[in-house]
Amino acid sequence: MFPHYRMVGYCGLPGAAALGRLGTGDPGERVAEIEKKARAYAGDREPLPALELLATVVNPGPGPDGAYRTRTAGDTIQRFHELAREHEALLLLNIQPGRSSALDEVKALREWLVHPDVGIALDPEWDMGEGEKPGDTYGKTAGPELNGVSRYLSELVEKHDLPQKPFVFHQVAVSVVPEQEKLRAEPGVALIKSADGIGSPGMKRDTWHKLVKDMPDGLHTGFKLFYEEDAEGGSRLMEPEEVLKLRPKPEYVMYE
Known part of the structure; x- marks a missing residue:
């Protein structure tokens, strides 16, 4: 994938505008916006x-299985996969694990991940431990757990002779990915650390420098x-030329 491509996208879920722009209005119009960006x-x-696309969405309540998460219906995933293919785009399936495990949620998406144009994104701050409730505190996904997901994806790539598969983890703070030093790149997987966090351009640059350090x-x-x-x-959204001045230069830019 890299350095041949620079990936740019929207996130979201239909019917849930608060979760990102991809879920608002006409999906085809959103894809046209993504292509322009x-x-x-x-x-x-x-x-x-x-x-x-949010494929596993964290919930404030435990639900019937106590996992504090809901899985997006397969027909919704299918619809967005078809849309991605129409536009020669990638479909990234975003996971907010709740009290499920990141790897279990990834494995539940196997029928989609065997396709060459489908990857994974993960929100570690919604990976809740025993006794933790979403919204009360940040969750976390440790480096070895992320490695487990990478290994699983690498095995799928090898078994099904797939192109390199993106695996994004959105990191809002240093604390949500402990043991980062143990992260390892796996064959066939592009592991992408995405700097999350809200704020002014100056605040976002500060977050960037903290997260890419070491x-x-x-x-x-x-x-x-x-x-x-x-x-x-009174703040503003950063412009593309400002984002591209960050070092190292981002290889994936996502809008919510």
Whole structure:
């Protein structure tokens, strides 16, 4: 994937506008917006649009299995997979594990992950431990757990002769990915550390520098922007040329 492409996408879920722009309005119009933004970020690379669909959504309540999460219906995933294929885009299936495990939720998506244009994104702050409730505290996914997901994806890539598969983890704070030094790149998997966090351009740059400091070898970088929250309090959304001045230069840019 990298350095041939620069990936740019929206995240979201239909019917849940608060979860991101991908879930608002006409999906085809959203993809057209993504394609335009991807061209603005491409530079000397090929633009690669991405649709980051929430496939496992954290819940405030435990639900029938006590996992504090809901899985998106297969027909919704199918619809967005078809849309991604129509536009030669990638479909990233985003996971907010709740009290389930990240790996279990990834395995539940196997029927989609055997396709060459489907990858995984993970929100570690919603990976809750025993006794923790979503919204009360940040969860966390440790480096060895992320490695387990990478190994599983690597095995799928090898078994099904797939192209390199993206695995994004959105990191809002250093604490949500403990044991980062143990992260390892796996064959056939592009492991992308995406700097999450809301704020002004200055605040987002500060978060970026904290999160990319001492990053293990073999990882790629991503950057997340928020249409509404980043512009609150008289602030503004960062422009593509500002994002591309970050070092290392982000290889995935995602808008929520």
